[in-house]
Amino acid sequence: MSGTVRARTTAPPPGMVRVPGGTFRMGSEAFYPEERPVRPVTVDGFWMDAHPVTVAEFRRFTKATGHVTVAERELDPRDFPGADRGALVPGALVFTMTPGPVDLDDWRRWWSYEPGACWRRPRGGDSTTHGRELHPVTQVAFEDAVAYAAWAGKELPTEAEWEFAARGGLEDAVFVWGDEFTPKGRRMANTWHGAFPWQYLPASAKSPYPGTSPVRSYPANGYGLYDMAGNVWEWTCDAYADRRPEPAPGACCAPRDPRADRPAAGAPGGGERFPRRVTKGGSHLCAPNYCLRYRPAARTGQSEDTATCHLGFRCVVR
Numbered sequence: 350m351s352g353t354v355r356a357r358t359t360a361p362p363p364g365m366v367r368v369p370g371g372t373f374r375m376g377s378e379a380f381y382p383e384e385r386p387v388r389p390v391t392v393d394g395f396w397m398d399a400h401p402v403t404v405a406e407f408r409r410f411t412k413a414t415g416h417v418t419v420a421e422r423e424l425d426p427r428d429f430p431g432a433d434r435g436a437l438v439p440g441a442l443v444f445t446m447t448p449g450p451v452d453l454d455d456w457r458r459w460w461s462y463e464p465g466a467c468w469r470r471p472r473g474g475d476s477t478t479h480g481r482e483l484h485p486v487t488q489v490a491f492e493d494a495v496a497y498a499a500w501a502g503k504e505l506p507t508e509a510e511w512e513f514a515a516r517g518g519l520e521d522a523v524f525v526w527g528d529e530f531t532p533k534g535r536r537m538a539n540t541w542h543g544a545f546p547w548q549y550l551p552a553s554a555k556s557p558y559p560g561t562s563p564v565r566s567y568p569a570n571g572y573g574l575y576d577m578a579g580n581v582w583e584w585t586c587d588a589y590a591d592r593r594p595e596p597a598p599g600a601c602c603a604p605r606d607p608r609a610d611r612p613a614a615g616a617p618g619g620g621e622r623f624p625r626r627v628t629k630g631g632s633h634l635c636a637p638n639y640c641l642r643y644r645p646a647a648r649t650g651q652s653e654d655t656a657t658c659h660l661g662f663r664c665v666v667r
Contacts (some may be wrong), residue, residue: 352363355499361396362396362666364398364399364400364505365396365397365398365399365571365666366396366398366399366572366573366574367394367395367396367572367637368395368396368397368510368513368514368572368574369394370391370392370393370394370395370515371391371392372389372390372391373389373390373392373512373513373516373520373576374387374388374389374390374520374521375387375388375389375390375509375512375513375574376388376646377644377646377647379523380641380644380647381642381647382591382592383591383592383648383649384646384647384648385592390509390513392507392509392510392513392585393667395506395510395665395666395667396665396667397514397572397574397663397664397665398503398663398664398665399551399565399569399573399574399575399664400485400564400574400575400576400663400666401485401486401564401576401580401581401661401662401663402485402486402497402661402662402663402664403482403483403484403485403486403564403581404468404478404481404482404483404484404485404486405482405483406486407468407486407489407497408478408482410496410500410501410562412499413500414496414562415628416493416496416497416500418467418468418488418489418490418493418656419468419489419490419492419493419654419656420439420441420466420468420488420489420490420656421439421467421651422439423437423439423628424438424439424579436574438464438465439464439465439467440462440463440464440465440466440473441459441462441466441473441488441656441657442460442461442463442466442655442656442657443460443462443463443466443471443472443473443656443657443658444459444460444546444559444634444657444658445459445460446459446546446547446549446558446559446660447459447546447547448547449547449548450544451546451547453545453638453639459658461533461544465516466488466656467488467656468486468487468488468493468657469487471487471488471658472611472658478614479572480598481561483563483564483565484561484562484563484564485561485564485576485580485581485661486545487561487581487656487657487658487659487660487661488656488657488658488660489510489584489656489660489661490653490654490655490656491584491626491644491651491652491653491655491661493652493656494584494662495577495586495663496660498514498664501664502666503665503666504586504664504666504667505584505585505586505662505664505665506585506586506663506665507585507586507587508585508587508627508629508648508663510585511583511585511629511630512629512645512646514572514574514577515570515574515577515578515629515630516570516571516644517570517571517572517574517577518571518572519571522645523537523643523644524537524538524572524578524643524644525537525577525578525645526568526570526578526646530546530569536552536567537567537568537574537578538567538576538578538579538580538631538643539552539561539562539566539579539580539632539633540578540579540631540632540633540636541559541568541634541635541636541637541639542636542644544636544638545582545634545636545638545639545640546634546639550600557632559633560581560633561580561633561644561657561658561659562633564576564580566582567579568623576630576647577630578630578631578643578644579630579631579632579633579635579643579646580630580633580661581630581632581633581659581660581661582628582629582630582631582632582651582659582661583628583630583648583660583661583662583663584626584628584651584660584661584662585626585628585629585630585640586626587626587627588624588626588627589624589625589626589627589650589651590627590650591650594666597624598606611657623652624652624653625651625652626650626651626653627648627649627650627652628648628649628650628651628660629645629647629648630642630643631644631645631647632644632660633659634659634660
């Protein structure tokens, strides 16, 4: 890493870690097309939540503000032309293991829309967050994450900030802890082990089914940040496009945190009713045979109205 770390004399915000500014090589040429091209980017220093926002923290927010999440609201028939109005009930996407191997091109085999699923009932039905207060909150849409951040006096990170922080000072490493997936056989993050989506090899008898784990269950990266790989995908404030622009020819210096506030004209997602935002980090459902995205360079786009059982967020203070 390069760049000068700026001194800060004020006390750190509770539960946050200081990430020094600097210049790094963002992206990867070795994995998925949307991670290209690799290019130098500079970010200023900032504070970041040491771990994803938890169920307990999000509950305090809803009690203080009365916020109703997107997954809990009545659906607008205008957003679903041609749909049976009787089927338009609040809910969210829930993952279910398949009984055996399936076509990995058809995500509907393992994802289903569950009426009543929300952050309080992450799997719908009579599911609950009881005993899961220290797990990352899930089933939160982009608007919910933005509302929480504003209430907390924080913001969502840019994609560049998130990736710089996830790398933890390691230049060009594949994972947030280095280049080896399980150094000395140790699991370093809550990711899928086995053949997705039907064969799951749990880390212990206490976790027989794929799902979130309490924050801080796995080692922190070089900056002291937990769960920057696996557990839950995390929202950023950047709009998503399938491919980033190429670096300007002859550029003399790294661009400073090139935030994408909205999809560019003609970019995928630019004309959608609900634009897509960049999510980072992968989740407990990411597996080498399907989604090897528990890496700092990995990224995907989620519609702003999306809420799932493997999607959460964390905040920054600049």
